[in-house]
Amino acid sequence: MLKAIVTVMLKKGIFDPQGRAVQNGLKSIGFEDIKSVRVGKQIEIDLETADKTAAEEKVHEMCDKMLANPVVESYSFTIKEI
Numbered sequence: 001m002l003k004a005i006v007t008v009m010l011k012k013g014i015f016d017p018q019g020r021a022v023q024n025g026l027k028s029i030g031f032e033d034i035k036s037v038r039v040g041k042q043i044e045i046d047l048e049t050a051d052k053t054a055a056e057e058k059v060h061e062m063c064d065k066m067l068a069n070p071v072v073e074s075y076s077f078t079i080k081e082i
Helices: 017-030 053-067
Strands: 003-009 040-047 074-079
Touching: 017 040, 040 053, 053 074
Parallel strands: none
Antiparallel strands: 003 040, 003 074
8 A cells, every 4th residue: 555645735826824924923923933834734545555656646636636726836745654
């Protein structure tokens, strides 16, 4: 079995209101040296295959069709054996 760990983030230049809220919150509790914060999501997918190449193709397809909005988000992933 394989596990895919997908990270989805807003593209650079896209306003991130959650990131701004976290940044402001951190500054309000004393963490003044923060330049910026971006908030994304991490998705873990257990795959019932041992074929890493096929798994990579499937995960790319999942991201393109559902997990990420290609207009405003980018994604990356790793696949590891479990």
